[in-house]
Amino acid sequence: MTRRKKHEDEADNHERWLVSYADFMTLLFAFFVVMYAVSSVNEGKYRVLSNALGSAFGQARITPQVGPHNLDQVAPPLPLQPLQLRHPRSRSNDTLRREKERMTAMARSLLDVLAPLVRQGKVRVTQSSRGVNIEINASVLFAAGEARLTAESNQALTAVAAVLKDDEHAIQVEGHTDTTPIATTLFPSNWELSAVRASSVVRLFIENGVAKQRLTALGYGDTRPVDANDTPEQRQRNRRVEVVILSELPETVTELPVYPSGTR
Numbered sequence: 197m198t199r200r201k202k203h204e205d206e207a208d209n210h211e212r213w214l215v216s217y218a219d220f221m222t223l224l225f226a227f228f229v230v231m232y233a234v235s236s237v238n239e240g241k242y243r244v245l246s247n248a249l250g251s252a253f254g255q256a257r258i259t260p261q262v263g264p265h266n267l268d269q270v271a272p273p274l275p276l277q278p279l280q281l282r283h284p285r286s287r288s289n290d291t292l293r294r295e296k297e298r299m300t301a302m303a304r305s306l307l308d309v310l311a312p313l314v315r316q317g318k319v320r321v322t323q324s325s326r327g328v329n330i331e332i333n334a335s336v337l338f339a340a341g342e343a344r345l346t347a348e349s350n351q352a353l354t355a356v357a358a359v360l361k362d363d364e365h366a367i368q369v370e371g372h373t374d375t376t377p378i379a380t381t382l383f384p385s386n387w388e389l390s391a392v393r394a395s396s397v398v399r400l401f402i403e404n405g406v407a408k409q410r411l412t413a414l415g416y417g418d419t420r421p422v423d424a425n426d427t428p429e430q431r432q433r434n435r436r437v438e439v440v441i442l443s444e445l446p447e448t449v450t451e452l453p454v455y456p457s458g459t460r
Contacts, residue, residue: 295445302363302441303328309355319352327365327443330356331422334373334393334435341378343392345400353397356439357404367401368412368440369394374431375418391415397437 303323313319313336320331337349345353360367371390383389394413402408423430 292445295443299323299328299441299443302359302365305359306330306356309359310352313352325443325445326440328441330439330441332437332439333432334437335432337397337437338393341380341383341389343383343389343396345396350400353400354404357401357406360401360441361405361407363441364410365444366410366412366442367406368414368442369397369401370420370438370440371413371415372420372422372434372436372438373418374421374434375425376431386417387415389415390417393437397439 300323303321306328307314307321310319310321310330313332314321318333318336320329322329322331332352336352337345339346371392371394373386373390375386378386378389383392391413392415394415398408398411398413401411418425418434421434422436423433425431425434
């Protein structure tokens with residue numbers, strides 16, 4: 197009985213190799229399927245990738261000719277042109293140049309509309325890194341000790357507003373006086389007089405289409421003279437309103453180091 201059972205077990209053991217053989221064949225089949233899938237090129241996806249790269253780098257689009265049945269007809273690769281990458285400093289210089297050209301064009305337009313007053317020496321138009329500055333003598337705009345614009349000044353300021361209203365630069369209107377003191381009910385000092393004069397010009401600009409968000413009124417009194425205050429002519433020069441169209445040129449910012457006490 198024991199010998200018969202041992203014989204049957206040995207017969208069963210001889211047939212188990214078929215299971216391992218079947219597993220091996222299955223794995224081998226899966227391996228060849230994966231290899232075939234990897235070797236096949238998806239033409240549609242390749243074309244989308246090629247077109248996207250061509251658009252990004254300005255190169256000619258390449259249509260793939262590769263497939264599982266025409267590997268012997270692969271087109272030779274097109275020569276790639278070197279990319280012309282612009283240095284950030286070059287882009288910055290272009291921006292600076294365009295902004296300077298815009299400000300110069302605006303200065304010329306303002307000179308044209310204010311030409312009669314410029315020739316009389318009552319208006320000066322200058323340009324700097326800060327922007328375009330229009331210096332208008334107060335005698336053109338106001339009576340002595342007053343902050344209400346005269347009828348004659350409306351024509352000149354309206355012409356200036358026509359140039360500025362379609363622009364987007366910020367505008368700063370500054371009022372200045374000479375050192376002659378003033379003490380009236382409306383203007384206790386030159387500070388109030390200069391500030392209200394600047395506000396009068398701002399209000400006229402707004403009425404003529406200049407966006408109020410772009411405008412700022414400042415009164416400096418007699419603290420920023422452009423001439424001495426010794427003669428009537430010099431004091432007249434200091435009594436003025438300046439309209440500054442502020443440039444969008446970036447300013448150079450330098451961070452100052454903190455020095456330990458006693459090191460300098």
